[in-house]
Amino acid sequence: MSEDVKVAEQRRRMGLPPLPQGFDPRRAIDPAAMERMMRAQAVARAQAQAATTVVIGTIVTLVSSAFGFVAALAWNDAINVTLNNFLQTQFGVDPTKQSSTISLLRAVIFTVIAIIAIFILQRVAGRWAKKAAITAAAGEGSY
Numbered sequence: 094m095s096e097d098v099k100v101a102e103q104r105r106r107m108g109l110p111p112l113p114q115g116f117d118p119r120r121a122i123d124p125a126a127m128e129r130m131m132r133a134q135a136v137a138r139a140q141a142q143a144a145t146t147v148v149i150g151t152i153v154t155l156v157s158s159a160f161g162f163v164a165a166l167a168w169n170d171a172i173n174v175t176l177n178n179f180l181q182t183q184f185g186v187d188p189t190k191q192s193s194t195i196s197l198l199r200a201v202i203f204t205v206i207a208i209i210a211i212f213i214l215q216r217v218a219g220r221w222a223k224k225a226a227i228t229a230a231a232g233e234g235s236y
Contacts, residue, residue: 100112172203172206173199176199176202176203180195180198180199
C-alpha cells in the first residue's frame with residue numbers, strides 16, 4: 094500500500110474530504126504568512142525558554158533557602174549548647190532551669206552575635222560586588 098493510499102484511507106476514516114492531486118500543504122500558505130508564522134514560533138520558543146529559566150532560578154532559590162534554614166537550625170543548636178556551657182561555667186547558672194532572666198540574657202547575646210555577623214557579611218559582600226563591578230567595567234568578564 095503506498096503512502097498516498099494510506100493517507101487517503103486515514104482521511105476517509107476521519108470523515109475528511111480527499112486531498113486534491115499534487116496538493117502540498119506547505120505551499121497552501123503564502124510566503125509572507127509563512128514568515129510571520131516562523132517569527133511567531135521563534136518568539137514563542139524564546140518566551141518558553143525565558144519562562145523555563147525563571148522556573149529553574151526559582152527552584153534553585155527555594156532549595157538554597159531550605160538548605161540555609163537547615164544550616165541556621167544547626168547553628169542555633171550549636172550556639173545554644175555553647176552559650177549554655179558559657180553561662181554555666183562563668184555564672185554558675187543552670188541552663189536547664191529556664192528563667193526569664195536566662196532567656197533574656199540568651200536573646201541579648203544572640204542579638205549581639207547576629208548584628209556583628211550581619212555587619213561583617215555585608216562588608217564582605219560589598220567588597221565582592223565592588224570587585225565584580227570593576228572587573229565587569231574593565232571588560233574582563235563577570236561572575
